[in-house]
Amino acid sequence: MTTITPSTITPSTITKAACIGGGVIGGAWAARFVLAGIDTRIYDPHPEAERIIGEVMANAERAYAMLTTAPLPPRGKLIFCKSLREAVEVADWIQESVPERLELKRGVLTEIDAHARPDALIGSSTSGLLPSELQRDMAHPGRFFVAHPYNPVYLLPLVELVGGTGTTADTIARAERAAEQIGMKGVVIHKEIEAFVGDRLLEALWREALWLIHDGICDTETLDNVIRYSFGLRWAQMGLFETYRIAGGEAGMRHFLAQFGPCLSWPWTKLTDVVDLNDALVEKIGAQSDAQAKGRSIRELERIRDENLVGILQALKGGNGGEGWGAGQLLANFEQRLWREAKAPALPDPSAPLRLVEAKVSAAWVDYNGHMTEHRYLQLFGDTADALLRLIGVDMAYVEAGHSYYTVETHLRHLGEARLGQRLYTTLQLLSHDAKRLHFFSCVHDAETGAVLATAEQMMLHVDSAAGRASPAPQAVLDRLAPIAEAHGALARPEGAGRFVGQPR
Structure with missing residues (x-):
């Protein structure tokens, strides 16, 4: 086999992908690849893997039909494989999405490393394990990185790219370009840290939310309403710091920090305390969540979520004087590239x-x-x-x-x-x-x-x-x-x- 040096890899050469693990995240990665025109092989020994991935793929196709009228590339082939080796041996990008257990992931990644092409990118969907720990037993750790996405992967464009001590800078640069090819925003995290950036923020909010339910301050529906009718809308288009810059008025961020910074020392939250998720609290949250769903199945909720996300992305695409804003700008740029590359x-x-x-x-x-x-x-x-x-x-x-x-x-x-x-x-x-x-x-x-x-x-x-x-x-x-x-x-x-x-x- 001819070895391709990393510097020769460009976005257009990502034509074959492999997904190891086909659950909620792995199946959605497969949908993202396939709808970007990339032939994708999947290996998952679960007996229901084809059905589960088929349902995820159907949701993704439904969402893309609403998302854009730009001419998508010819759909990539989706191939189910009987072994990990068969899945990875020809892939340009291999994405591991097996359960979040360090020893399991290490074993799978070591096997991927043994059978992948020398120039292949190897990413892990881990939500918080350190890349240095994951790549420890790999013979070729330089091409490994964490590619942490957000659910649903086929619609939410962010992927956190995190290298370990053995990862080369060129690998991260190649991963950024490859993410762009499939319509994603590769955000490089400069230092590896457990849970990276996104999950650190989510964990802080999640911990406080559990205490609010535990203490009877509100129920799950009220808490979700607080998020979706207020700061959740602001975050969708400007994030946290730019939102607070506006809150500082004409004096901007420095005034905001001077005015509200002292509040951080007030004993408002329980962020340093861990709530006891005992049987009673689990049942309390579960019952409230069941009532909140009003009988809707998970698949129904996924479809509602996807329709709403499409609407938000399209609205953001038209913001900022037509140039788009946030994820909407990314969608606009992706569509421009699709139009540019489309054949008559x-x-x-x-x-x-x-x-x-x-x-x-x-x-x-x-x-x-x-x-x-x-x-x-x-x-x-x-x-x-x-x-x-x-x-x-x-x-x-x-x-x-x-x-x-x-x-x-x-x-x-x-x-x-x-x-x-x-x-x-x-x-x-x-x-x-x-x-x-x-x-x-x-x-x-x-x-x-x-x-x-x-x-x-x-x-x-x-x-x-x-x-x-x-x-x-x-x-x-x-x-x-x-x-x-x-x-x-x-x-x-x-x-x-x-x-x-x-x-x-």
Whole structure:
């Protein structure tokens, strides 16, 4: 085998992954890899592994369908293996996610180390074990690191990257690049410490929460409401320190620390005391949690969680003047890369209006009545127009080169109601075109019945962005339009084309 030196590894070379352990975390890692276009092998001796991972994968696919309309790469292959060696021997990135027991993990990592390629990255999903302890028995510890994700791995983009005493700096740098490839934010933790950073913060909050339940101050639902209706919303977009910087007013963080720093010495919390999780307290918390769930299964709660996370990510993607904020900015950057790398799609059957966009109405798309909001219809029609442009070669590279089509006129009609959870698709019929103009008619359909819920008639102009004026499209674009125009010229003019606002039916 030819040895590849670490310096030659780039994000585009992560084409094969392996997941050792396929539980909640391991299965979600597999989903993250597969949906990023990476062939993934899994080894888990659990008899229900395929079923469990299949359910996680289904949730991930459902979430991604709501998360983005950017063209995902062709789905990677998901392969279940009968041995650890079979799973890891060809992988570029191997992710270990077995139960959190030091000796078990050491044994598994040593076996991975023995069978992995010399250039493979080996990550561990441990929530708190020190990487130096985990890599102790490995023959090649330099390529090992902790890659600690957050659940659900396929949606939450953070992964804490922590090296041990034997880990090379180049390994961490490669892991950062590989994380970027699969849409994650690799945060490098400078010193190894038990539980790293995220779980240290969570443990402090969790410890205090257990005392509040133990002492009867509140129940589990009240405590969760305190988080989700207040600082949880702030943390989602600005974290802790930037939130407190604002709380300091115009004087900023220094004023905040001067004003509230002394409070830290007050005996408010029980953070240094460990609550006794005896049978009575476990039953108390369990009963309150059961009541809070209101009969919803774990899978139902996972789906609700995913829908809400998608809505939050999409909202953050539009913040900061359209550049995105926090995890939303990461999603926007990931989508830009997907668009840039996307190949021109194959032309759908042009003998009928082109079926271009599939979507599902997410929680972020509805109003107080549970109906899809007006601007989401416009978004769907915009996505449909973009899909047509990609068909004719007007992709991200084309736009970056200084030319594009701009919408100059749109007429929408709302004929039905799209509701939360409803599956939709769009169609587009080209009405006319010339060297500078595209005139087309699009429909939003119910995916179950085919009923038309809304229509849009649009006119677009081909524009030289640098000059700021309309210009003829190049012949290559017009040539790709030609077969669509020829086929659609034989179609009946759609009902509603040419209507104006207020026109009697």
